[in-house]
Amino acid sequence: MKLALVGDIGGTNARFALWRDEQLESVSVLATADFDTPEAAIEQYLDEQGVAPGSLGAVCLACAGPVSDAQFRFTNNHWRINRDGFCQRLQIDQLLLINDFSAMALGMTRLAEGEGLQVCPGESDASRPFVVIGAGTGLGVGTLLAQADGSWTALAGEGGHVDLPIGSAREAQLWQVLYRQLGHVRAEDVLSGNGLLVLYRAMCELDGVAPELLGPAEITTAALAGDATASAVLEQFCCWLGRAAGNNVLSLGARGGVYIAGGIVPRFAEFFCHSGFARCFSDKGCMSDYFTGIPVWLVTAQYPGLMGAGVALQQQNQG
Structure with missing residues (x-):
């Protein structure tokens, strides 16, 4: 070519x-x-x-x-x-x-050795769909399918604009604050760069804490330094990403596995790997066992x- x-x-x-x-x-x-x-x-x-x-x-x-x-x-x-x-x-x-x-x-088909971290262990079923989800300026979601001839098909969608999933009483309270501020609350409204700041301000309002941090980079830095409020925000971010990723797995039957991509999460990879992501990923009531053995990788490729x-x-x- x-x-x-x-x-x-x-x-x-x-x-x-x-x-x-x-x-x-x-x-x-x-x-x-x-x-x-x-x-x-x-x-x-x-x-x-x-x-x-x-x-x-x-x-x-x-x-x-x-x-x-x-x-x-x-x-x-x-x-x-x-x-x-x-x-x-x-x-x-x-x-x-x-x-x-x-x-x-499609980029997931060309990952080199060392360009991903395993977050959840498992065995990929390559005959089933893969989910690719990542937070950056917005929240992107893609689906990857292997074809019999060795090629790959990527299905386009706008999964970042689905409703923000609610899985606990605390999340319901946060959602109410977000709803007052935004009206319709999309997953992308929280799971994105600016969304991290939106989530921080909502959590401060809910807990009666004066917001002091001005941007997503400051929130991440403070969280990694041990600031209690910022750490709680980053933890909630990881949990909501887990719920969103898990919803896509159920919708698609994506037993191929999940790739966490985008520019935000790799900045706090260690925090993410020890967060509540995995718990919330599979927290699906009677369908929780469905997630046993589905691998999840954090993509670190540039x-x-x-x-x-x-x-x-x-x-x-x-x-």
């Missing part, structure tokens, strides 16, 4: 790389806020790499949001894509747009979404 470009574009950052011989080259991360359009960001990236206009055979972009054929509107940033205008400006014949967590799911975009492009051109 001729030289291609792959991108993984979220709400805050756009990651780009060249795709050659089924490998990533020259990865660069750009802030979406610094560019009016994705075309402008890609043009700067290609100029920095010394790649002339018209040199690319194809582009695959993993995009946060529901992907359509002709027009795409990003969910968590100001960028838009018109397929025809994009291809004309960048002088390419093939543009493949896929959901960002479809790309993330650019799995980019790798997945390359896999998607490779599979399309070989199909």
